[in-house]
Amino acid sequence: MKCKDIQYQLADYLDKQLSKEENIAVEAHLEDCADCKKELQELEQLFTAISGEPKDQPSAKLRANFEQLLAEEKAALEPKVISIDRSTNWKSYLRVAASIFIVVSAFLLGRFADSEGKIDPNELRTAEVLAQFENQSASKRIQAVTTSEEEFTSKDTKIIEALIERLYFDKNTSVRLAAVEALSKFTSEEIVKTALIKSLETDKDPAIQIELIQILAKIQEKRALEPMKKLLENKDVPSYVKQELQSNLPNLL
Incomplete structure (x- = not known):
């Protein structure tokens, strides 16, 4: 290997x-x-x-805000529940299943096809990576994050939204850290800058805090000044994180 x-x-x-x-x-x-x-x-x-660090999860309000951002996109793909009469025989079930399969297949082909009816490989690749973001393996999710950084651009909004979701909600620190590094490529986007600031306010892992501090200072995001000052005053923040804050705060003043 x-x-x-x-x-x-x-x-x-x-x-x-x-x-x-x-x-x-x-x-x-x-x-x-x-x-x-x-x-x-x-x-x-x-x-x-x-x-040994306490693992605070993002607030319910933060999750609600992010999910509202994606609500319109998800609503279009919301599966519909089909009610089937219990008296229906097995042949009818098969006919229903076959019909669903045909409809779903047609939907997927149409979704990833261009105006000439050809399958769009870029759309298929996006769908593949988005699916990998949900893999139970942390290594697979890290691989998806790395692929997102290497293969996609700021125009790929679904990928950016998926990276932000990993940053906010993934339980694995290494995955969240990889998401921070990947999102640093897309800091020209307002949604990304806002996400990085909110993550700095909520994530308690020192490694992630340091990475966020460095990125926000590098792009001179002055909105990060207030949360950085709060971290500096927080007695629970490790000394090495405070040293990083002291080194980077002048870039925002």
Whole structure:
């Protein structure tokens, strides 16, 4: 396996989420690869550093605001419940199932087809990556985040919205950290700048706080000044995060 493939699996390796075969493959690669072994050590240090920190989840209001942003898009794809009479025989069920399959297939083909009826590979790729964002494996979600940064642009609003959702709600710190790094590519978008500021106000993981501080200072987002000052005054914030704040605050003054 290539180093990139192994590094995608390191988070799940540490969480003991890999299959026996995958675990053996990762350990065999680590024995011969100094770079991947170093990557694993750095990831272990990160996990150790944040393991004792309280994990505050974003507020219900924050989730409601984000979900409202996507409500119109999701409403168009909302599945409809079909009521079937219990007295209907099995052949009728099959006919209904076949009809649903035909309708769904036609919908998908139409959704990803251009004006000439050809399947749009860009739309299909977007759908593939969006599906990977929901994968149970943290490594797969990190891979989706990395793909988003490498393959998509600010015009791909669905991808940006998916990255913001990972930033706000993913329970895995490594995934949220990857989402922050990916979103730094899209800071020309107002929705991204707002999301980064809100994340700085709610996320309690020091590694993510530091990454957010650096990005917001780099783009000179003055709206971040107030939440940064609050972090500096917060006695629960680690000293090394406060040092990062003190180094970057002058860029916003």
